[in-house]
Amino acid sequence: MTVTVGFNASQVRIVPLGGLGEIGLNLMVLECGGNAIIVDAGVMFGHDRVLGGGIVAPDLAHLERSRPEIHGIIATHAHEDHIGALPHLIRRFPAPIFGSDVTIAFARRRLNQAGAAAAADLRVISPRAPFQLGPFTVEAIRVTHSTPESFALAITTPAGLIVHTGDFKIDPQPVDGRHFDRERFAELGAQGVALLLSDSTNVERPGRSGSESSLLPTLREIIARTRGKFFLTSFSSHLHRIRQVAELSHQVGRYVVPVGRRMAESTRLGLELGQLNFPPGTFIERAEAEFLAARHLTFLASGSQGEPLSALVRIATDTDPRVRVEPGDSVVLSSRFIPGNERAIQALINHLYKRGAEVFYETVAPVHVSGHASRDELAEMIALVRPRYFVPIHGEYRHLARHVALAIEAGVPENNCFLLEDGDTLVMTPGAARRGHQVKVGREPLEESDGDAEILRERRALARQGTVFVVIAVSAKTGEIVAGPDLLSRGVVSGDGTSALMRRAQAGLRQRLRELDMGVRADRPRLAAEVVRTLGEYFHDEFGMHPLVVPCVMQVGETP
Numbered sequence: 001m002t003v004t005v006g007f008n009a010s011q012v013r014i015v016p017l018g019g020l021g022e023i024g025l026n027l028m029v030l031e032c033g034g035n036a037i038i039v040d041a042g043v044m045f046g047h048d049r050v051l052g053g054g055i056v057a058p059d060l061a062h063l064e065r066s067r068p069e070i071h072g073i074i075a076t077h078a079h080e081d082h083i084g085a086l087p088h089l090i091r092r093f094p095a096p097i098f099g100s101d102v103t104i105a106f107a108r109r110r111l112n113q114a115g116a117a118a119a120a121d122l123r124v125i126s127p128r129a130p131f132q133l134g135p136f137t138v139e140a141i142r143v144t145h146s147t148p149e150s151f152a153l154a155i156t157t158p159a160g161l162i163v164h165t166g167d168f169k170i171d172p173q174p175v176d177g178r179h180f181d182r183e184r185f186a187e188l189g190a191q192g193v194a195l196l197l198s199d200s201t202n203v204e205r206p207g208r209s210g211s212e213s214s215l216l217p218t219l220r221e222i223i224a225r226t227r228g229k230f231f232l233t234s235f236s237s238h239l240h241r242i243r244q245v246a247e248l249s250h251q252v253g254r255y256v257v258p259v260g261r262r263m264a265e266s267t268r269l270g271l272e273l274g275q276l277n278f279p280p281g282t283f284i285e286r287a288e289a290e291f292l293a294a295r296h297l298t299f300l301a302s303g304s305q306g307e308p309l310s311a312l313v314r315i316a317t318d319t320d321p322r323v324r325v326e327p328g329d330s331v332v333l334s335s336r337f338i339p340g341n342e343r344a345i346q347a348l349i350n351h352l353y354k355r356g357a358e359v360f361y362e363t364v365a366p367v368h369v370s371g372h373a374s375r376d377e378l379a380e381m382i383a384l385v386r387p388r389y390f391v392p393i394h395g396e397y398r399h400l401a402r403h404v405a406l407a408i409e410a411g412v413p414e415n416n417c418f419l420l421e422d423g424d425t426l427v428m429t430p431g432a433a434r435r436g437h438q439v440k441v442g443r444e445p446l447e448e449s450d451g452d453a454e455i456l457r458e459r460r461a462l463a464r465q466g467t468v469f470v471v472i473a474v475s476a477k478t479g480e481i482v483a484g485p486d487l488l489s490r491g492v493v494s495g496d497g498t499s500a501l502m503r504r505a506q507a508g509l510r511q512r513l514r515e516l517d518m519g520v521r522a523d524r525p526r527l528a529a530e531v532v533r534t535l536g537e538y539f540h541d542e543f544g545m546h547p548l549v550v551p552c553v554m555q556v557g558e559t560p
Contacts, residue, residue, distance in 0.1 A: 009033050009135075012159040014197075014426040017441055018042065018058035019394050021421040023201065023338070024081035025443070026394060027058040027089075029068075032158060035134040036068035038095070039153065039164055040076055043084030043446060045341070057085035058422075059442035063093055071133035074125075074140075075099035076166030077150035078106035078237045087114035088446060096121040098131075100140070100149035105269045106237055127151065128184060141188075142181040144171035146212065146371025147237045148275055149178075152185075159428035160194025163385050167199050167394065169373040170380060173211040175240040176275070182384060189386040195428065196387035200395030200403040201372040208376045210369035212240050216248070218366050219332070223248050228294040228328030230254065231357075233304040233312045234335050234368075236266040239275045241334055242300060249298040250282050257289045259323060260302030260311030267300065286322050299323065304335040306344030316351035327356030334368050337361075375406060382410040389433045390417045391426060467548040468539070470509070470531050476555040479518035485509050485531070505538050524553045 012032045019026035024044030030037050043055050063070075070093050075083050077100075086097060086107055097107060097120060104122050111117035125131065130139040137156040144150070145167050153164040163185075170180045202209060223230050230249070234241045246256050258264040267283060270276035276283075289297055303310025312331075314320040325331065331352050337345050345361075352359045362368045373381065382390070390412045392403035404417045418426055418435065425436035473483035487506050512534045516527070528551040535549045 010158040010430055012157045012162075012428045013436055014162075014195075014391070014420075014428070015062060015439055016393070016420060016422055016424070017060070017062060017439075018422055018443075019081075020392075020400065020424070021395075021397055023394070023396060025056070025058055025085075026082050027085065028164070028197070028393070029063070030136065030155065030157070030162070031066075031068055032135045034068055035136075036070050037133050037136050037138070037155075038070060038073045038089070040082040040166075041073060041085040041089045042079070042081035044081055045338070055084070055446045056443040057088045057446050059440065059444050060089065060092060062439040062441070065440070069134065070095040071136070072138075073097045074138060074153060075103050075107055076153065076164070077145055078103045078147045079167070079235070080110075080237075082167070083107045083110055085446070086120075087111055087116040088444070090120060091116060094119065094121075096123050098123050098125050098138070100125065100151060102147065102149040102239070102269075102273055102275065103151075105273055106266075109265055109269065125151075127181065130156075141184050142178060143168035144174045144178070144180045144212075145169065146235070146240065148176055148239050154184075154188055157428070159430055160388075161188065161192060162195045162197065162428075163188060163193050163387065164197045164393075165199050165381060167201070167372060168377075168381075169202075169209045169371055170377045171209075171211050171213075173213045175212050175243055185381070185384040189384050193385045193387045195389045195391065195426075195433065196382065196385050197391050197393045198378060198381055198403065199372060200378075200392040200399040202370055202374045203378055203392075203395065203399050203403045203406060205370075205374040206376070207374050209372060209374045210366075212369060212371075213244075215241070215334075215367065215369060216244055219244060220248050222330055222332060222360060222365075222367075223252060223254070223298070226295075226328070226330040226358075228326060228330070229297045229299060231299045231301055231312070231315075231325070231329065231331040232334055233301045233332070235304060236260070236262040236302050238335075239266065239270045242267065242270060243276055245298060245300065246276060246278055246282055250278060254296050254298045255284045255289065255292060256282055256298045256300060257284055257286055258300045259286060259315070259320075263300050263302040263311065290322065294326070294328070303348070304333060304345075305338055305341040306346075306348040308344075313348055313351075316348055316355065318355070325352055325355040325357045329355075329357045331357045331359045332367050333359070333361040335362075336368060336370065378403065378406060379410050382407055382412065387412065388416060389426075389428075391420055397421065467550060468505075468535060470535065470549065470551045471554070472513075472527070472531070472551070473554045474524075474527065481510075481513055485513065505535060508538055509534050524555060527551075528553050 015029040017027045026040040026042040028039045043057050073095050101124050104124050111120050125140050127140045127142040130137050139154040140151040143152045152166050155162040232245050249256050258267040301312040303312030315323050349359050360367045390407040392400040400419050404419050407417050408414050423438045423441035427436040469488045471484050471486045475482050531551040532549045
């Protein structure tokens, strides 16, 4: 076990590796004396698609370097931006995974898809039932969100009590009747909370977020007036919405047909977990739907963000062999437009209109409510918990900044509010908190093959960290350096190699080459590897950068 230098038994460090400065990619590490727990391990869509970016996960370089003893990974809920990177994480850092019944079921599905379920240690936890993980005592607290059995966490540490809200809102009429646990949050506030880490996604929205059950009247009206097929797309883990659509469809004599692998699997999980408790025959297969009239069919389709190969996109573009959109059909896009996906979703809507459908989405009809707390609910959370220190989480920088301002308005002293981004750390001791040293963060591609991932990593290095070309001529007979090393960089510092920093890099490399045995210098692959290692260390130590180093080693005097 590696003990972090400078830490003592009562010092706790909060290390966000994702989720602070962006929507998604949530992963937070809590460290104490070489021990650690991890809250969530999520993914997000890459923004640099021109580089080939698809789904990305948090860079785990900090964990690779510090090597704490990880006692557990706690998943707050079942959304992909909180559990999608679990396979990526446990392959390198095996540890038990904790979550609610629903969350663990979705985590198991994700791990199965990645071929990582066999080695996973999955453990179901219940609200108000504390459990010990090394120096941390963790208690799950029920919150309301857009997926069932979502939890906040109360984490007792040697530096004090930390409350991590996860994603939440305060729904007055939850679909499943399981309410936000105000009483427990108030008890924790009275007990004394050292730090509140709170969801910032909807801090720009005034008032309170709508109740999930408030959608029923709108959905009922749309279904009732639809002459043909009724389609609804939402996130596949949104079992509350699936439940409401199934209930309304059953009432008017429609059968529910899940379309798309993820939607079909989520429906199956919902049935197994008792979240979709309907009479047999409510949900049917696509093959059965072919024999029924359009007015008796409801389709639940994946593809709410216009994903190119999703079920709804295939249907909208007439490339699905069994399901078509036709005049008289209604399509409801029951989700928000995630930033970056707007063009794809708008293209999807246009295709649906071309097929003659009537399309409903958030900007034209109240067909979606957020699962995240708006300003009044965020203020209520602060009032319930009464934290000494406050850190906003889960949001872009503007969300975090506005949430800090809200916390100050709610009574948290300005000096006790910390606006952190990924890689910033907060060090806590009993009665005190301060900023700590930054750690390395970034994003790693999750691709279908290692080869694709390697290509994408190389493209990212070229685009973001720069590249350094090194040219060396070596005598094939003696191993002496005949010419060079000459350095040329792009995207690092001065490209012609004449800057003081590049001259120091060149001098350091030249000195290192002199120290090598002649046998190493005469061995082209070993010499190239030494060039990469030496310059990699130099640029990391000088700039904190990791440029792509491309060595060109020419051997002169070789015999043909």
